[in-house]
Amino acid sequence: MPQIGIFIDALQGSIPASFREKISDYVKKLPGIAFCIEEENLASSEALNRMGKRLEAGGLDGVVIMGGSPKLYEASFQKLRHPLPFNPYLFAVANIREQALWMMVEEEAALERAKTIISKTIRAVSNSKPIETQSLPLKPEVLILGGGVTGISIAQELAKSGLHIFLLEKGNHLGGKALELHKFYNRPLEVQKWMDEKISEVKNNPQITLFTHTELKRLDGHLGRFQAKIQGPDRTETVLSVSAIVVATGYAAKRETKGIYSHKRVTVFPEMEKLLSETKGPSLLWDGKKVEMVTYFLDGVNEDIKVDSINAVKQALLLQEAFQCQVAILCKDMKVAADGMERLYRKAREKGVLFFKYEEPPKLSIVNGQIQVDVRDTAAIQKKEQWPVSILSDLVVVGEAFVPAPETESLSGLLKIHLGNRGFLMEDNPQLLRVRSNRRGIFVAGACRFPQEVSESLIEARAAAQEVMALLSKGTYIYDLAVAEVDPKKCAVCYTCPRLCPHSAITVEKYGERNVYIISGTSQETKWGAAKVDPASCYGCGICVAECPAKAITLRHLTDEQIYAQMGLME
Amino acid sequence: MSSFDPKIIAFCCDQSGYPAADMAGTLKLKLPRNIEIVRVPCAGRIETIYLLKALEKGADGVLVFACYEENCQFLRGNLRAKARLAYAHRMLEGIGLEKERVEICHLATNSGVKFVETLRRKSEQLKKMGPNPAKES
Ligand SMILES: Cc1cc2nc3c(=O)[nH]c(=O)nc-3n(C[C@H](O)[C@H](O)[C@H](O)COP(=O)(O)OP(=O)(O)OC[C@H]3O[C@@H](n4cnc5c(N)ncnc54)[C@H](O)[C@@H]3O)c2cc1C
Numbered sequence: 158m159p160q161i162g163i164f165i166d167a168l169q170g171s172i173p174a175s176f177r178e179k180i181s182d183y184v185k186k187l188p189g190i191a192f193c194i195e196e197e198n199l200a201s202s203e204a205l206n207r208m209g210k211r212l213e214a215g216g217l218d219g220v221v222i223m224g225g226s227p228k229l230y231e232a233s234f235q236k237l238r239h240p241l242p243f244n245p246y247l248f249a250v251a252n253i254r255e256q257a258l259w260m261m262v263e264e265e266a267a268l269e270r271a272k273t274i275i276s277k278t279i280r281a282v283s284n285s286k287p288i289e290t291q292s293l294p295l296k297p298e299v300l301i302l303g304g305g306v307t308g309i310s311i312a313q314e315l316a317k318s319g320l321h322i323f324l325l326e327k328g329n330h331l332g333g334k335a336l337e338l339h340k341f342y343n344r345p346l347e348v349q350k351w352m353d354e355k356i357s358e359v360k361n362n363p364q365i366t367l368f369t370h371t372e373l374k375r376l377d378g379h380l381g382r383f384q385a386k387i388q389g390p391d392r393t394e395t396v397l398s399v400s401a402i403v404v405a406t407g408y409a410a411k412r413e414t415k416g417i418y419s420h421k422r423v424t425v426f427p428e429m430e431k432l433l434s435e436t437k438g439p440s441l442l443w444d445g446k447k448v449e450m451v452t453y454f455l456d457g458v459n460e461d462i463k464v465d466s467i468n469a470v471k472q473a474l475l476l477q478e479a480f481q482c483q484v485a486i487l488c489k490d491m492k493v494a495a496d497g498m499e500r501l502y503r504k505a506r507e508k509g510v511l512f513f514k515y516e517e518p519p520k521l522s523i524v525n526g527q528i529q530v531d532v533r534d535t536a537a538i539q540k541k542e543q544w545p546v547s548i549l550s551d552l553v554v555v556g557e558a559f560v561p562a563p564e565t566e567s568l569s570g571l572l573k574i575h576l577g578n579r580g581f582l583m584e585d586n587p588q589l590l591r592v593r594s595n596r597r598g599i600f601v602a603g604a605c606r607f608p609q610e611v612s613e614s615l616i617e618a619r620a621a622a623q624e625v626m627a628l629l630s631k632g633t634y635i636y637d638l639a640v641a642e643v644d645p646k647k648c649a650v651c652y653t654c655p656r657l658c659p660h661s662a663i664t665v666e667k668y669g670e671r672n673v674y675i676i677s678g679t680s681q682e683t684k685w686g687a688a689k690v691d692p693a694s695c696y697g698c699g700i701c702v703a704e705c706p707a708k709a710i711t712l713r714h715l716t717d718e719q720i721y722a723q724m725g726l727m728e
Numbered sequence: 729m730s731s732f733d734p735k736i737i738a739f740c741c742d743q744s745g746y747p748a749a750d751m752a753g754t755l756k757l758k759l760p761r762n763i764e765i766v767r768v769p770c771a772g773r774i775e776t777i778y779l780l781k782a783l784e785k786g787a788d789g790v791l792v793f794a795c796y797e798e799n800c801q802f803l804r805g806n807l808r809a810k811a812r813l814a815y816a817h818r819m820l821e822g823i824g825l826e827k828e829r830v831e832i833c834h835l836a837t838n839s840g841v842k843f844v845e846t847l848r849r850k851s852e853q854l855k856k857m858g859p860n861p862a863k864e865s
Pocket residue numbers: 302303304305306307308325326327328330331332333334335337338340341342371372373405406407408409410426427464467468471562564568602603604605608609610611612614
């Protein structure tokens with residue numbers, strides 16, 4: 158008969174004494190109860206110390222806490238990080254406050270319900286086994302994919318912390334899209350000068366190994382032991398073994414060229430940036446003629462107009478101040494949700510930049526070699542005051558569609574990470590885990606997640622660097638073996654679980670005999686294939702367990718028996 | 729039949745269903761009497777056999793409380809659960825049991841009210857349906 162220790166938590170009186178008394182009378186009559194102790198507030202450090210002393214005496218097979226929600230105790234145990242001399246998986250909580258006392262109308266019913274919960278919990282804990290922790294050594298080596306401003310900044314940040322970085326860029330130079338910028342909207346720096354400094358810092362940093370003209374061909378392994386096969390110029394292949402990977406492969410811009418968009422007086426933002434940076438004189442020339450009127454047309458092609466809004470306002474101010482141009486900005490919605498953008502927008506209005514808000518898309522037509530833009534301004538509240546306006550422009554600047562970089566899809570396949578909305582790379586949890594991918598040890602940052610401007614990319618870069626540091630700084634990854642486990646003897650290699658695991662923690666591996674796993678690189682003869690869960694990469698969700706048609710997988714901390722016990726089916 | 733108090737097994741995922749149950753308790757919302765709450769890490773852990781075993785071994789109905797679609801902590805656990813429910817429904821229909829006895833409800837951590845209302849509604853519905861004829865006696 159397993160021996161169970163019981164702690165009844167009064168939760169500072171929220172479980173009344175009379176109720177506790179009845180519970181304790183009931184518990185004391187059950188078989189296999191080693192002791193039953195009451196505490197005023199079990200989540201306090203004094204109570205936990207007392208509990209620790211009590212458990213040190215040994216002789217127990219399980220501990221049941223009777224009190225509030227398990228989430229409460231899990232949080233306070235988490236803070237302590239296993240200081241109790243007892244395996245955390247041999248604890249179980251009977252939630253008699255939230256689920257009995259507070260949920261039943263009469264006390265009698267609450268007591269009955271509490272008794273059921275208690276006996277189920279005792280049964281579940283009697284079926285529990287201790288779960289060990291393991292540690293995985295982590296080398297201080299990281300692979301970064303993409304040498305744009307995001308990848309560069311992460312490399313710089315991580316190099317400062319003493320990690321070694323492999324920075325892989327598929328093009329022949331570093332810099333990415335930021336090389337097309339001339340000025341920041343929010344900082345007085347010249348972008349190119351700033352970028353040049355960053356790039357030369359990266360090139361001269363002994364902590365950073367740079368590969369240009371290089372692509373990732375294959376990725377094997379998991380957190381701590383990724384094996385990345387890369388192919389450089391002249392098709393040379395190298396295998397890098399790294400602990401973690403950051404993906405910062407950016408995005409691509411697609412220019413609309415149909416109809417009037419192909420006219421020589423219609424252009425796009427990067428070309429405008431180029432023109433602004435190259436023109437030194439007092440006036441701006443386009444196609445040999447002086448530019449006096451410039452119109453920006455924002456939501457034509459691009460749904461995501463934040464970057465375009467910022468650029469349009471930034472360029473409009475430059476055009477008015479440095480080249481005495483008149484500027485009009487046409488948009489459905491202006492997006493000024495960026496640091497300092499509100500101020501910049503107000504400044505543009507004060508300087509005389511014209512803003513037109515439209516519902517019907519403006520019409521573009523060619524009149525005497527110029528572009529005429531017809532728009533109905535809906536900014537006025539009264540319908541009859543919404544005048545049609547015609548703007549004869551020397552130059553019309555339109556947005557480009559922001560799309561995922563061309564290899565994003567194949568890259569997500571290689572890395573086994575998820576694509577989200579519109580084919581951009583997806584974070585694990587948009588609210589909580591912004592730069593983590595669905596796979597432990599792989600991070601995503603920068604414009605490969607969604608179109609963004611440089612200051613946002615820099616924030617993402619810092620966040621990603623911090624996450625990588627938090628993972629690698631201790632040199633080991635310590636985890637509980639509360640994970641799924643495949644019995645290779647039962648596995649039918651149907652590939653269901655590798656396909657369904659949301660965290661790509663399962664691969665089909667080679668085995669010598671049915672249950673002898675072969676470490677790759679050894680020359681042992683392989684006889685069987687079977688699925689294998691990488692314990693450091695598993696999140697313990699149990700999806701594979703429930704899905705395996707051969708019932709070959711178990712969740713070590715929540716077995717069938719424990720679920721049946723909770724269901725009340727183990728009478 | 730008036731004293732029939734349907735037994736419901738309520739599977740609660742740890743991300744949404746279980747916190748919602750806690751929330752219901754904190755709000756002191758009252759539950760029907762005969763409910764077993766089963767805590768699972770993710771609705772994706774719930775096997776088809778659990779749904780069927782629950783009915784075989786005495787439950788009159790089964791509810792699965794999971795995260796909203798596209799909001800699953802484990803990305804698609806709730807969708808897998810939904811697919812398994814559909815499979816269980818086909819089997820129930822095959823043996824002539826009402827498929828309404830097994831249902832999934834999507835909610836969020838703060839849905840204490842929805843949690844209780846769903847259970848009350850299910851309990852009323854099952855009262856009308858009568859005891860599950862398939863359970864072992
Ligand atoms: C027209 C335009 C105007 C903009 N205007 C502004 C502005 O005014 N202000 C502002 O702050 N921001 C602006 N931005 C946004 C800014 O350019 C981006 O936020 C920033 O450059 C994104 O950096 P990134 O490193 O994430 O991506 P990118 O700069 O796109 O860099 C990605 C890098 O990864 C490489 N790569 C791609 N795929 C792979 C692969 N499979 N393997 C290896 N390497 C790969 C690419 O070659 C590239 O070098 C603008 C962007 C555009 C297009």
